[in-house]
Amino acid sequence: xxxxxxxxxxxxxxxxxxxxxxxxxxxxxxxxxxxxxxxxxxxxxxxxxxxxxxxxxxxxxxxxxxxxxxxxxxxxxxxxxxxxxxxxxxxxxxxxxxxxxxxxxxxxxxxxxxxxxxxxxxxxxxxxxxxxxxxxxxxxxxxxxxxxxxxxxxxxxxxxxxxxxxxxxxxxxxxxxxxxxxxxxxxxxxxxxxxxxxxxxxxxxxxxxxxxxxxxxxxxxxxxxxxxxxxxxxxxxxxxxxxxxxxxxxxxxxxxxxxxxxxxxxxxxxxxxxxxxxxxxxxxxxxxxxxxxx
Amino acid sequence: xxxxxxxxxxxxxxxxxxxxxxxxxxxxxxxxxxxxxxxxxxxxxxxxxxxxxxxxxxxxxxxxxxxxxxxxxxxxxxxxxxxxxxxxxxxxxxxxxxxxxxxxxxxxxxxxxxxxxxxxxxxxxxxxxxxxxxxxxxxxxxxxxxxxxxxxxxxxxxxxxxxxxxxxxxxxxxxxxxxxxxxxxxxxxxxxxxxxxxxxxxxxxxxxxxxxx
Amino acid sequence: xxxxxxxxxxxxxxxxxxxxxxxxxxxxxxxxxxxxxxxxxxxxxxxxxxxxxxxxxxxxxxxxxxxxxxxxxxxxxxxxxxxxxxxxxxxxxxxxxxxxxxxxxxxxxxxxxxxxxxxxxxxxxxxxxxxxxxxxxxxxxxxxxxxxxxxxxxxxxxxxxxxxxxxxxxxxxxxxxxxxxxxxxxxxxxxxxxxxxxxxxxxxxxxxxxxxxxxxxxxxxxxxxxxxxxxxxxxxxxxxxxxxxxxxxxxxxxxxxxxxxxxxxxxxxx
Ligand SMILES: Nc1ncnc2c1ncn2[C@@H]1O[C@H](COP(=O)(O)OP(=O)(O)O)[C@@H](O)[C@H]1O
Ligand SMILES: [Mg+2]
Numbered sequence: 001x002x003x004x005x006x007x008x009x010x011x012x013x014x015x016x017x018x019x020x021x022x023x024x025x026x027x028x029x030x031x032x033x034x035x036x037x038x039x040x041x042x043x044x045x046x047x048x049x050x051x052x053x054x055x056x057x058x059x060x061x062x063x064x065x066x067x068x069x070x071x072x073x074x075x076x077x078x079x080x081x082x083x084x085x086x087x088x089x090x091x092x093x094x095x096x097x098x099x100x101x102x103x104x105x106x107x108x109x110x111x112x113x114x115x116x117x118x119x120x121x122x123x124x125x126x127x128x129x130x131x132x133x134x135x136x137x138x139x140x141x142x143x144x145x146x147x148x149x150x151x152x153x154x155x156x157x158x159x160x161x162x163x164x165x166x167x168x169x170x171x172x173x174x175x176x177x178x179x180x181x182x183x184x185x186x187x188x189x190x191x192x193x194x195x196x197x198x199x200x201x202x203x204x205x206x207x208x209x210x211x212x213x214x215x216x217x218x219x220x221x222x223x224x225x226x227x228x229x230x231x232x233x234x235x236x237x238x239x240x241x242x243x244x245x246x247x248x249x250x251x252x253x254x255x256x257x258x259x260x261x262x263x264x265x266x267x268x269x270x271x272x273x274x275x276x277x278x279x280x281x282x283x284x285x286x287x288x289x290x291x292x293x294x
Numbered sequence: 295x296x297x298x299x300x301x302x303x304x305x306x307x308x309x310x311x312x313x314x315x316x317x318x319x320x321x322x323x324x325x326x327x328x329x330x331x332x333x334x335x336x337x338x339x340x341x342x343x344x345x346x347x348x349x350x351x352x353x354x355x356x357x358x359x360x361x362x363x364x365x366x367x368x369x370x371x372x373x374x375x376x377x378x379x380x381x382x383x384x385x386x387x388x389x390x391x392x393x394x395x396x397x398x399x400x401x402x403x404x405x406x407x408x409x410x411x412x413x414x415x416x417x418x419x420x421x422x423x424x425x426x427x428x429x430x431x432x433x434x435x436x437x438x439x440x441x442x443x444x445x446x447x448x449x450x451x452x453x454x455x456x457x458x459x460x461x462x463x464x465x466x467x468x469x470x471x472x473x474x475x476x477x478x479x480x481x482x483x484x485x486x487x488x489x490x491x492x493x494x495x496x497x498x499x500x501x502x503x504x505x506x507x
Numbered sequence: 508x509x510x511x512x513x514x515x516x517x518x519x520x521x522x523x524x525x526x527x528x529x530x531x532x533x534x535x536x537x538x539x540x541x542x543x544x545x546x547x548x549x550x551x552x553x554x555x556x557x558x559x560x561x562x563x564x565x566x567x568x569x570x571x572x573x574x575x576x577x578x579x580x581x582x583x584x585x586x587x588x589x590x591x592x593x594x595x596x597x598x599x600x601x602x603x604x605x606x607x608x609x610x611x612x613x614x615x616x617x618x619x620x621x622x623x624x625x626x627x628x629x630x631x632x633x634x635x636x637x638x639x640x641x642x643x644x645x646x647x648x649x650x651x652x653x654x655x656x657x658x659x660x661x662x663x664x665x666x667x668x669x670x671x672x673x674x675x676x677x678x679x680x681x682x683x684x685x686x687x688x689x690x691x692x693x694x695x696x697x698x699x700x701x702x703x704x705x706x707x708x709x710x711x712x713x714x715x716x717x718x719x720x721x722x723x724x725x726x727x728x729x730x731x732x733x734x735x736x737x738x739x740x741x742x743x744x745x746x747x748x749x750x751x752x753x754x755x756x757x758x759x760x761x762x763x764x765x766x767x768x769x770x771x772x773x774x775x776x777x
Contacts, residue, residue, distance in 0.1 A: 049355040052499050073357060081355035087348030101349075104356040104363065149352060335679050342675040431524030433675060434578035437682035438532045441574050442539060444686055450539045 001062035001078070001156045001187045002027060003048065008057035010043050010211075018043040020211035022057070030183040032198035032219070033191040034281055035208035041191040042084050044208070045161045048189070049081045061157060077106070080155035084162045084191075086146040090135035094126055094145050097134060098152065105153040120148040123178070140171045147175065151182065158188045164197050176201045199277045207284050215284040219277060226279035231260045231270040240266040244282050321394035324386055326465040328379055328408040333461065334440050336375035337415025341432035343367050344423035344495070354498045361495040364420075368488070372416050379408040397470050404464075410480040411461040415440065417487030424491040427500065459483065511609025512616075519583075519617035528575040529621040536571055546721070547633045554721050557634070557642035562712055563721040564629055565649045570689060570707060572622045573661055577681045580665040582674040583614050584766065607666075607767050615662035622658070626650060645716075652715055652748075653708035656755045660706045663759035667766025670773075693734035701728055702739035703751040704758070714748035 003026035010019040018040045035041050046052040047059060050072035062078070064071035088097055098117045107113040121127045124144035129137075134145065143163060150158060160179065164172045179188055180201045192198060198205055198219065205222055207215040215222055231243070236255035239245050243262025251257040259273065260266050261282045343364055347353060353360045386392040387401055398404050415436055422432035443450050443461050451457040451468040458479040460467065467473060495501070519525060537544060544567075546552040547560055554560045584607075630646035633639075669677045688699040689707040701709050705728075712718040713728035720727070728743040741747050 046351075046502070049351075050498075051351060051354040051502060076355060076357040079355060081352065083351035083355075085351065087350065087352075089349060101352060101356065104353065104358040106357055331683065334682065338675045338679050426524055426527070428522075428524050429675065430579050430582050431528055433581075433678040434524070434528045434575040435531060437578055437678055438528070438571070438574050439535065441682050441686060442532070442535050442571065445570065445690060446539050456539060 003062075003157075003187065003189070004058075004060045005044075006058045008044070008047070008059060009055045010040075010047065010052070011055045017211055019047075019054075019057075022208075022211065022213055024206055024213055024216065026187060026189060026206075027204065028185060028187050029204070030180055030188045030190065030202045032202035032205035033189060033208065034193065034195065034198055034205060034285070035191075036193060036285060038210075039208040039285075040211040041208055042161055043211075045081075045084075045159050045189070045191055048075075048157075049079060049159055050076050075157070078153075078156035080150035080153070080158040082146045082150040082158075082160040082163055084165075086142060088134045088137075088142060088145060091133060093131050093133055094137070094148075095121065095130040097145060098148055101149045102152045107153060116152060120151055123151070124148045139166045140168060143167060143171075143175070147178065156186055158182065158186060159191075160189070161191045162193070163190070164192060164194055172197070173200075195278045195281050207281060209285050215280075222280040222284070223275050223277045224280065226261060226275035226283045228272065229261050229263055229283060230273040230275045230279045231262060231266055232273050233258045233260055233267050233270045235267065235269075242266065244286060246278060246282065321386075321391045322465050324391050325395050325398065325407060326462070328382060328386075329411055329462050329464050330440075330444070332375055332379050332382075332408055333411035333415045334437070336372055336412045337419040337436040337440065338433045339371045339375075339419070340368055340416040341419030341423045341436050342429040343371065343420060344432075344501075345427040345429055347501075350501055354501065359496075360498060360501065361492050364495060365488075365492065368416065368420055372412060375412055375416075376409070379412065380405070383408070395465070397464060397467065397473070399464065399470075399473060403474070406474075406477040406481075407464040410477040410484075413484035414461060414480040414487075417484035417491070421487040421491040421494075424494040508605035508609040511606045512613035515583075515610045515613025516617045517613075519614040520620060522579075525579060525618050526621050528579060529572050529625060532571055532575055533625060536567075544629065547629070548636050550637070553633075553637060557637070557639035558645045558716060559718065559721060560633055560637075561630055561642050561645040562649050562653075562716050562718040564633070565626065565646075565653055566707065566712070568622065568626045568629070569654050569657060570685075572625065573657065573706070574682050574685055576618050576622060576658060577661045577665040577685070578678045579618055580614060580662055581669050581677050581681070583610060584666045584770075585669050585674065603770070604767055607763060607770075611662060611666055611763060614666075615658065618662075619658050622654070623650065626654070649712075649716060652711045652752065656711075656752045657706040657708050660755040660759045663762040663766075667762050667769070670766055670769050693731040693736070693740075697735040699736070699739070701726065701731060702736060703741070703747065703754055704739060705751070706755060708751075710743050710748040710751035714743040714745050 003024075005022055005024040005026075008019050008022040008024075009017065011017050022040075022044070033041055033044070043052065047054055047066070048061065050066060054066075059066040060071075061075045064074040066072055066075060089100075092100065095117060098120065099113060102113045102117060107116060118127075121130045124147055126141065126144055126148070129141065134142065137145065143166070147160070147163065150160065158179075163179075164175055167175060176190075176197055179190060182188065190197065190202065203218055205215070205217070205219055206213060207222070215225065230246075233240065234251050234253070234255055234257045239248070239256075239258050240260065240262075243260040243266045246259040246261060248259075249257045260270070261279050265272075350360070353363060383392065383405060392398055392401070392404070399407070418439065419432055419436045422435045423429060426432055440461065447460075447462070447466045448468070449456075451460050457463075457468060457472055458476050460476060461480065463473050463476040467476070546554075547564065554563065627646060627650075630642055634642040665677070665681065687696075689705060691698045691700055693701050699705060700707075703710055709727040713726075718727060719725050728740065728748075730737045730740045730742070734740075
């Protein structure tokens with residue numbers, strides 16, 4: 001399922017432009033959406049899920065126009081959505097909750113539904129806890145219920161909004177592996193501000209910054225954006241004023257060793273480094289700072 | 295869910311505690327529980343259906359329209375109230391208390407005694423909740439409308455529109471001749487309010503922003 | 508506590524529903540007849556004394572708008588848990604008791620503002636149209652002695668009772684109680700109305716404002732011939748009236764304390 005977005009603008013009451021003339025094409029497969037908090041990721045996801053309406057612009061998903069009721073309906077039939085703020089009904093058990101969502105997704109045949117719910121409980125390793133109420137679930141367990149819920153109707157398009165926030169490292173790894181395995185010929189749109197999640201799962205990525213597209217390309221090309229801009233600098237003094245400090249480690253020889261993204265060498269003793277994905281992200285996501293540096 | 299049975303229990307209690315122990319008066323209190331207390335619980339329950347759904351984003355992203363889900367919840371809420379009311383009415387009819395209230399309007403049509411105000415307050419609750427997305431505000435409105443008609447039973451029925459919209463026309467009605475028209479008007483109003491609610495609920499975006507608190 | 512109070516006040520008064528519900532109530536009231544309101548502005552019908560007019564106005568405003576007041580406050584306390592701010596607030600050094608009091612006074616005051624606006628608005632309009640400016644000091648006195656204690660009483664229960672039952676159920680029971688405990692006359696059925704426990708303020712109205720209904724033929728306090736619970740209806744004297752006010756406030760404090768203890772118990776259990 002291909003997503004085509006043209007001139008998409010979303011302005012909230014009070015004049016906040018969460019999305020500002022966004023043009024983007026998302027192909028089949030796993031696609032990463034990076035952006036700082038407040039960049040507009042959730043707003044975009046909600047529009048794609050048919051929950052929110054654009055102020056202006058055109059969005060089609062698999063050829064269906066989201067501006068029409070019929071189009072939204074068609075998209076929602078093949079959609080799995082894991083909201084950023086996942087709420088569940090605390091009084092239902094995991095199995096009942098999934099059964100309910102399956103009903104809402106139109107899985108009307110009870111035997112099919114029961115089988116599907118059972119399969120997904122297995123996939124997210126919750127079979128043992130399936131009959132416990134969601135009230136007592138930990139964040140990670142809840143998130144697993146969330147992903148199971150999204151996968152119920154075998155969606156052609158899966159939208160997951162910051163799914164790994166709040167998961168422990170093992171859960172995170174399991175989660176993103178699950179997503180990659182699922183992707184195949186489907187479209188999986190993974191929004192996150194955790195660069196590592198994208199690096200491990202996606203070939204292609206877009207970076208949003210203040211409602212605009214700051215970058216669109218492969219993960220490698222995003223990394224290359226930082227080529228020649230990553231430096232290592234060891235100093236006893238404060239970090240140099242321009243450039244973005246990526247990491248700061250106490251150096252064995254005393255002082256601090258900084259990893260810095262900057263257009264030019266931040267000091268005479270700075271050593272160039274091989275860029276990583278995070279450096280590329282910082283280069284494109286903070287253009288005004290880079291511009292200052294240049 | 296507890297509401298309707300409690301309403302009936304309160305009514306029976308009030309009838310038992312009645313210090314003016316004439317049969318007519320006791321029958322009136324019993325039927326009054328069906329016409330007053332039960333519709334109030336149903337109305338407030340309907341007022342609490344919108345605005346506090348933890349899984350609202352999931353609900354809005356599935357192909358089943360959310361308003362259909364809410365309509366189904368409304369039907370369940372009102373259906374439960376109706377079941378309790380019908381059973382109570384059956385008991386009252388079987389024990390003869392129904393007949394002891396002179397304005398009972400018969401066994402069949404008389405069921406509009408509870409059906410009309412239940413639908414009207416239910417519709418009002420749902421519409422208010424859909425517009426305000428706040429169970430607090432919607433519940434306040436339902437209880438206030440109910441209470442005003444209790445406080446000012448006479449004034450509310452002085453003029454024709456008020457008489458048609460009066461919720462308690464069976465047990466506190468001013469004019470039994472207007473009863474059927476009153477009941478049908480209330481049901482029509484209920485239908486209009488539910489339609490309004492459905493139109494408002496069609497705009498999904500309003501539902502994801504927290505109610506106006 | 509002061510900080511909590513101010514913020515609760517601010518949050519509550521910004522809610523549109525706090526204004527819309529009383530406004531709609533008044534519109535309904537006027538539509539349905541609101542005979543008293545009309546009488547107030549009709550030279551032929553208005554009561555002879557400004558004092559009577561103002562107390563009569565207070566009764567109607569108080570009886571009507573308190574319902575919305577209680578319903579709107581009903582979920583203030585449970586809301587913290589729903590919005591998941593409770594853990595943040597619990598981790599602050601402010602003591603939970605002080606926070607509860609702050610929330611009670613702040614949210615209660617904010618929700619009462621529209622009621623006060625309506626009451627003083629009508630009172631001023633009456634004073635202007637009738638020329639009896641003594642209505643204004645009377646209005647202040649009635650507001651302080653009758654309405655404020657009643658509202659404090661209602662607010663305490665509205666905040667804490669939903670801790671032990673769902674808020675919608677509380678709203679239903681509350682309006683039922685309000686009708687039964689304030690409006691029903693004692694000869695109709697056993698009731699708390701017209702007793703010293705009456706949040707509508709029958710005793711202060713009768714004893715402090717010498718009020719017996721707009722037309723002088725209502726009995727707002729004192730023993731009712733043949734009614735049950737008459738031991739709660741002593742002869743109205745100013746002392747009893749002040750006791751009645753104190754009793755309402757004590758009950759309000761008891762409700763708050765009960766709610767506070769219930770919350771603490773819940774906290775330690777979970
Ligand atoms: N319902 C809303 N009303 C007003 N502003 C909003 C609303 N939702 C989001 N915003 C604003 O839109 C911008 C983008 O938010 P969001 O899409 O949630 O970003 P992200 O998911 O990337 O963190 C933010 O500035 C946010 O404050
Ligand atoms: Mg977001």
